[in-house]
Amino acid sequence: PLVLAFRNGAPVRLQDLGQVLDDVQDNKSAAWYNGSRSIILAIQRQPGANTVDVAARVRTVMASLRDLLPASVNLQLRFDRSDSILAGLADVRFTLFLTLALVVLVIFLFLRNLSATVIPSLALPFSIVGTFAVMYALDYSLDNLSMMALTLCVGFVVDDAIVMLENIVRHMEKGTPPLQAAFDGSREVGFTILSMTLSLAAVFIPVLFMGGIVGRLFHEFAVTIGAAILVSGVVSLTLTPMLCSRFLKASHEAQHGRFYQASERVYERVLHAYEDSLGWVMERRPAALVLSAAILLGTVVLFVVVPKGFLPSEDSSQIFGTTETVQGTSFDDLVQHQQQVMAILQQDPSVDGAMSFLGGGQINQGRLFLQLKPRSQRSKSVDELIRYYNPRLAGIPGIQVFLQNPPPIRIGGRLSKSQYQFTLQSPDIQALYQNAQQLQAKMAALPGLVNVTTDMQISSPQATVAINRDRAAALGVTAEQVENALYDAYGSGQISTIYTPTNQYWVVMELLPQYQQDLSALSLLYIRSKTGTLVPLASLATITSTVGPLTVNHAGQLPSVTVSFDLKPGVSIGTAVTDVQRVARQTLPSSITTSFSGTAQAFQSSQSGLLLLLVLAVFVIYMVLGILYESFIHPLTILSALPFAGFGALLTLLIFRVDLSVYAFVGIIMLVGLVKKNGIMMIDFALEAQRAEGKSAHDAILQACSIRFRPIMMTTMAALMGTLPIALGVGQGSESRRPLGIAVVGGLAFSQFITLYVTPVIYTYLDEVQHWLGRRAVRRVVAGERPAPEAAPAD
Numbered sequence: 001p002l003v004l005a006f007r008n009g010a011p012v013r014l015q016d017l018g019q020v021l022d023d024v025q026d027n028k029s030a031a032w033y034n035g036s037r038s039i040i041l042a043i044q045r046q047p048g049a050n051t052v053d054v055a056a057r058v059r060t061v062m063a064s065l066r067d068l069l070p071a072s073v074n075l076q077l078r079f080d081r082s083d084s085i086l087a088g089l090a091d092v093r094f095t096l097f098l099t100l101a102l103v104v105l106v107i108f109l110f111l112r113n114l115s116a117t118v119i120p121s122l123a124l125p126f127s128i129v130g131t132f133a134v135m136y137a138l139d140y141s142l143d144n145l146s147m148m149a150l151t152l153c154v155g156f157v158v159d160d161a162i163v164m165l166e167n168i169v170r171h172m173e174k175g176t177p178p179l180q181a182a183f184d185g186s187r188e189v190g191f192t193i194l195s196m197t198l199s200l201a202a203v204f205i206p207v208l209f210m211g212g213i214v215g216r217l218f219h220e221f222a223v224t225i226g227a228a229i230l231v232s233g234v235v236s237l238t239l240t241p242m243l244c245s246r247f248l249k250a251s252h253e254a255q256h257g258r259f260y261q262a263s264e265r266v267y268e269r270v271l272h273a274y275e276d277s278l279g280w281v282m283e284r285r286p287a288a289l290v291l292s293a294a295i296l297l298g299t300v301v302l303f304v305v306v307p308k309g310f311l312p313s314e315d316s317s318q319i320f321g322t323t324e325t326v327q328g329t330s331f332d333d334l335v336q337h338q339q340q341v342m343a344i345l346q347q348d349p350s351v352d353g354a355m356s357f358l359g360g361g362q363i364n365q366g367r368l369f370l371q372l373k374p375r376s377q378r379s380k381s382v383d384e385l386i387r388y389y390n391p392r393l394a395g396i397p398g399i400q401v402f403l404q405n406p407p408p409i410r411i412g413g414r415l416s417k418s419q420y421q422f423t424l425q426s427p428d429i430q431a432l433y434q435n436a437q438q439l440q441a442k443m444a445a446l447p448g449l450v451n452v453t454t455d456m457q458i459s460s461p462q463a464t465v466a467i468n469r470d471r472a473a474a475l476g477v478t479a480e481q482v483e484n485a486l487y488d489a490y491g492s493g494q495i496s497t498i499y500t501p502t503n504q505y506w507v508v509m510e511l512l513p514q515y516q517q518d519l520s521a522l523s524l525l526y527i528r529s530k531t532g533t534l535v536p537l538a539s540l541a542t543i544t545s546t547v548g549p550l551t552v553n554h555a556g557q558l559p560s561v562t563v564s565f566d567l568k569p570g571v572s573i574g575t576a577v578t579d580v581q582r583v584a585r586q587t588l589p590s591s592i593t594t595s596f597s598g599t600a601q602a603f604q605s606s607q608s609g610l611l612l613l614l615v616l617a618v619f620v621i622y623m624v625l626g627i628l629y630e631s632f633i634h635p636l637t638i639l640s641a642l643p644f645a646g647f648g649a650l651l652t653l654l655i656f657r658v659d660l661s662v663y664a665f666v667g668i669i670m671l672v673g674l675v676k677k678n679g680i681m682m683i684d685f686a687l688e689a690q691r692a693e694g695k696s697a698h699d700a701i702l703q704a705c706s707i708r709f710r711p712i713m714m715t716t717m718a719a720l721m722g723t724l725p726i727a728l729g730v731g732q733g734s735e736s737r738r739p740l741g742i743a744v745v746g747g748l749a750f751s752q753f754i755t756l757y758v759t760p761v762i763y764t765y766l767d768e769v770q771h772w773l774g775r776r777a778v779r780r781v782v783a784g785e786r787p788a789p790e791a792a793p794a795d
Contacts, residue, residue, distance in 0.1 A: 019512065028331050029359020032339075033078065034346065040357060050141060055082035078353050079371055084316055085143070087374075091734065092147035095725045099154040100124060102721035107162065110714045112263060116169060119243045120161035123235045127157040130231035135224060145221045148737055152744075153228035154722045156200070156674060159715040160193045160236035163681065166711040168244045182245035190237060192684040195628050196677050197233030201226045202624045203673035206616035213411060213602045214609050214662060221666075267710070274756065275706055281757045282698065288761040295754070296643040302650035308574025309659025310603040314408045314735045315382045317352075319370040321403045322417040327550060328461040329364045329398075330517070337399040338366045344392055345370060350378040350385060362457065362550065383569070402451050404566070408736060411602045418451045418564035420573065420600040422580055425558040426592045433458055435588050436561040442583045443563060448571035449579075456561045460550035463519055465541050472540040476529035482541065485527045490516060519545060555597075562597070572659045573603050610665045617672050618642065625676075633770045634687070638679035640762045641755040645671040645747035652746025658739050667743030674719060674744070675751045679759050681708040686763060697767035701760040709756075716752045720745060 002014040014020060031040045045054040059077065066075050103124070108117040128150060140146060168185035172178060207215070207222035281288055323341055325334050338356055345368070346354045353371040372378060372385070380388060382405045393401040402417040424439070426432040436456055444452040465486065467479055487493055489511045496507035515521040523538035537543075553560050567576055577600060584594050596604055618639065625635035649668050653660055685704035689695045695703070726734075727741030 028363070029357075030335065031355070031357035032342065033076075033355050034353060035339075035342065038355075040355060051085055052082045055080050078355065079318075079369070089142070089147060092151060092737075096147070096151045096154065098725050099151055099722045102724065103154055103158055103718045106714065106717045106721050107158070109263075110710065110717075111165075111169065113169075115247050115249070116165060119240060119247065120158050120165050122243065123158050123161035123232055123240065124154060126235045126239065127153065127228050127232040130235075131224060131228040134227040134231075138223065140220050140224070143220075145218070146224045148726070148740075149221045149224040150228065151726060152670070152723065152740075153225055153232075156715070156719045156722065157228050157232035158718055159677060160197060160233050161240045162714045162718060163189050163193055163196070163711050164236050164240045165244060166714065168241065169248070170707075172248060178248050179245045181248075182241040185244075186237070186241040188688075189684075191628075192680055193233060193236055195625065195680050195684070197229055197236075198628070199621050199624050199676060199680070200673035201229045201233075202620045203617045203669060205620050206613050207669075210609060210613055212605050212609055213409070214606050214613070217409070217662070218666060271706065271709055274709060275702075278702065278705055278757060278760065282702070282760060282764070285761045285764065288758055289765065292640070292643070292758050292762070295647050299643045299647040299650065302647060302654065303660075306650050306654050306660045307572030308603075308607065309572050309661035309664075309739075310599060310606060311408055312659070312661050312663065312735045312739060313383060313405055315375055316406060316408070317372040317374060317382070318406050319372065319382060319386065319403055320406050321368040321370070321401055323366040323368065324362075324400045324402075324417065325364045325398055327364055327457050327459050327547075331358070331363070333398075334358060334364060334366060337396065338368075340396050341393060341399065341401055342368065344396075345389065348385075348389075349373075350380065364457075364460075364550075387569070400453075402453065407599060411599050416455065416562060416564035416598075417453050418566045419598075420565050420567070420576065421597045422563045422565070422584070422594065422600065423555055423560055423597050424563070424588070424592050424594055425555055425560045427558060428591065429552070429559045431589070432559055432561055432592060435592055436563065439584060439587050440563055442587055443565060443580060446576075446579050446583065448568050448576050449565045450568055451566040452563065453565075454561055454563050455553055457550040459547045462546050462548045463522065464544045464546050465522070465537075466544070467541045475535050475540055476531050476533075477527050477535055477540055481527050482537070485525055485537070489525060519543070570657070573600065574607075574659070577604065606662055610662065614665070614669055614672070617669050621672060621676065631770075633766050633773075634683055637683055637759065637763045637766050638676045641675045641679055641751050641759060642672055644751040644754040644758070645675040648750025649743040649747035651750070652742055653739070656742055658742055661739050663736055664739035664743045667740035668747065670740075670744060671747040671751075674748060675755065677715060678712050678752070678755050681712055682759055683763060697764050701763045705756070705760055712752075712756070716748060720748050723748070 003011045004014055004017070005012045031038050033040070043054075043058055045051055059080075062075060062077060069075060104117060104121045107120055108114070111117055131150065131153070135142070135146065164186060167189045168178075168181050171181035171185050176184065204222035204226045207218050209215070210218070323338055325337055329337075335358065338358060342354055342356045345351060350372050351370050352373045355369040355371075356366065357368075358366040372382065375381070378385075386403045386405060389403060390401075393403075404419055407419060422443075424432060424436050426435075433456060436454060440452055440454055443449055446452075465482070467482055469479070472478070472482070488509060492508050492510050494506045495509050498505045498507060510516070511521065515524075522543050523536065525537040526534040527537060527540075529535050553562065555562075565576070565580075567573065577596065580596075588594065595601065622635050622639060625638055626632055629635060646668060649664075649671060650660070653664060658664065682701065682704045685708055686697070686700040689700035689703055690697065693700075723741050723744045725741075726737045727745045729735065729738030729741070
């Protein structure tokens with residue numbers, strides 16, 4: 001036993017003054033896994049590192065560590081982010097192959113020729129392989145977004161090949177030899193394909209220069225899809241004509257089977273019905289123009305009405321939670337309450353593993369993490385399980401539980417008890433606390449919000465030691481000595497280190513636990529004065545029990561309070577943000593500044609950024625088309641289909657009760673590039689008919705619509721079938737892909753029908769405008785060149 005001193009000839013040993021315990025440094029933190037005490041080690045990858053690669057190497061290291069640990073220690077990997085990533089990639093791969101099959105089926109149903117079907121289908125692997133080469137050169141990883149980009153590409157990278165193939169087949173059906181048909185057909189639609197490819201790729205140029213979360217999220221997506229489009233354009237202009245000249249065989253109707261002849265008669269009837277209905281519409285052009293204006297107005301109305309969202313909630317088979325007891329709760333009581341919560345959660349058969357940990361943060365708070373079984377093995381989604389757990393956990397007295405479905409992307413902000421955050425700041429801390437409580441109460445009354453709480457804890461029990469400085473000075477005690485005595489008693493200060501051959505141990509001095517929980521023990525503390533006498537703390541200080549803030553949070557160097565909240569099912573973040581801002585304006589004085597943080601702040605930033613992105617995409621396409629056509633009129637005809645696509649996309653989102661999220665908005669931006677293909681195919685042939693055959697705009701556009709009806713239907717159906725599996729939303733992470741697919745499918749389906757009739761009407765109107773501008777310019781030139789009249793002779 002260690003001897004500290006000798007008094008009256010007798011040794012004073014350490015064991016005479018206190019208890020020596022072999023314990024942990026901090027006994028106010030603990031962790032459990034499935035009810036057993038555990039140590040939880042979290043491993044975070046470095047920025048830029050590949051998650052799947054890091055996880056694989058961690059598994060390898062763990063396998064070697066198991067051999068070094070005692071048999072009583074069980075080392076398990078309980079959470080692996082790479083599992084969900086690999087599952088998501090597997091589902092996207094399945095969607096990719098399903099999309100490929102559907103697109104090939106569409107081509108076959110329209111051409112009903114096996115060799116003709118194979119030729120545009122070959123554009124798919126060539127385009128995807130070429131895109132992989134670009135991704136490899138740019139050091140991109142194959143993640144969910146890049147795989148989604150490749151899946152979307154399947155639907156429209158074949159468009160160029162379809163247009164080329166269909167035109168060559170049309171020439172061959174007239175009796176032209178395959179080689180000559182390949183030359184003639186490619187010459188006719190070469191500029192059309194160039195216009196379609198460049199204008200579609202141009203849609204994604206603004207995305208490359210976007211900042212914020214949208215730019216970071218969709219930069220690789222835009223590059224991947226843009227590369228696939230450009231590669232498919234090259235393949236369609238080179239490989240497709242060559243394959244057609246070598247493998248397509250001229251055939252006559254008599255050589256076709258009954259299926260071909262029957263389906264061809266059906267197609268002819270549909271074509272004649274379209275020609276008749278188009279003629280009827282062209283006779284009523286003003287009505288069609290009024291309908292277009294009404295749809296444009298309806299698009300604006302729908303944009304205001306459709307709920308705005310940010311990132312859709314995904315089922316990642318995980319639930320995070322925060323627990324909170326009454327301020328001043330002891331650690332032992334917190335442990336008891338936490339175990340009651342975990343006992344209820346672990347009974348649910350949907351839970352595969354449950355982790356719980358206390359300490360490291362607020363002294364009255366804990367954390368929990370649930371690893372759920374795969375979605376196919378449970379009947380409820382993560383959000384449904386949270387709604388199922390909440391009322392059962394609310395019945396536990398003395399503790400509040402806040403469960404969250406982890407967002408797909410965690411964006412800044414504080415670690416809060418709810419997902420969305422609203423921060424208040426003020427230099428006047430008393431006014432800040434008072435108004436924060438009022439705002440919390442009013443936000444809790446909003447119908448769309450739940451779990452409204454704050455990080456403000458201002459009622460924590462405290463002991464105040466007020467030193468009588470005059471008396472302390474008379475007794476020879478300084479304020480610093482009082483502070484050191486309190487720290488030695490309650491601060492767990494390290495006073496020494498014991499070194500062994502294999503380890504080192506801190507020596508920590510503190511009061512025995514029974515004295516740490518008794519406020520009256522403060523009066524038993526003694527402080528050695530300058531003269532060496534022991535002075536009781538009670539003789540020079542007043543000890544009172546009070547309440548005060550547990551912590552004072554700051555943001556931007558100002559005291560702050562963060563109010564966090566979750567959304568009720570069916571409520572969009574856009575609606576919630578508007579309601580919170582309205583309540584804040586009504587409640588808070590001007591001296592308190594407010595701002596959203598984290599996900600809510602990113603949502604606000606994305607709204608203005610996405611609108612700007614849409615405007616820039618339209619502008620870039622107009623510039624590209626204007627350069628290609630050397631006209632500022634014809635691009636307007638092509639872009640006239642955009643409101644129809646926007647109306648269809650927004651209406652579909654509203655019908656299916658899907659928020660206009662970032663993914664859905666990207667789908668609308670994609671529509672800007674997709675729907676103008678129909679107009680390009682119509683207008684190219686109409687302009688050629690006007691130049692080569694001298695036809696009027698009316699006759700030229702009617703002929704163009706009739707000739708290009710089949711490739712328009714084929715490209716649109718291919719794009720629809722390519723996007724339909726994404727819209728159906730199946731598999732891991734499909735919740736994020738589904739809004740994009742719904743927007744694209746709805747926009748394509750609606751605009752497909754409308755543009756077949758409205759685009760010819762707008763073409764004829766704009767042709768009249770162009771002629772009027774031309775005649776006006778000629779009159780100005782003639783007037784400028786006319787000589788001035790001679791002066792009359794003088795009398």
